[in-house]
Amino acid sequence: MNIGLVVNARGKVCLVHDEPFEATPLWVGYHVDDRQIEIIFDTGDTYPIDWQATDEMHGFLMNINKILIIRMENKRPVEGFDTSFLFLKDGKVIDQ
Numbered sequence: 001m002n003i004g005l006v007v008n009a010r011g012k013v014c015l016v017h018d019e020p021f022e023a024t025p026l027w028v029g030y031h032v033d034d035r036q037i038e039i040i041f042d043t044g045d046t047y048p049i050d051w052q053a054t055d056e057m058h059g060f061l062m063n064i065n066k067i068l069i070i071r072m073e074n075k076r077p078v079e080g081f082d083t084s085f086l087f088l089k090d091g092k093v094i095d096q
Helices: 055-061
Strands: 003-007 013-017 025-031 036-041 046-048 066-073 076-089 092-094
Touching (some): 025 066
Antiparallel strands (some): 025 036, 036 046, 076 092
């Protein structure tokens, strides 16, 4: 699966991907200690993303509370989920 983090024309942070997920995404978690994100599904399963935030992106991510997940086919959106953005430290949700 190809997956990327982008900011759309309305200034919303989006995760864009090209294959359907096996379950419904409920949240996106940001591990502030590792600077990595993962998708958390309604089944309790997670999909860690092999990516690490730069200092600039870390600062940007620390100031959001929602993230849109969009699946694209042939350069067109076909499915989307507006999810909450959770901050995680040591595997637990923290308040920001």
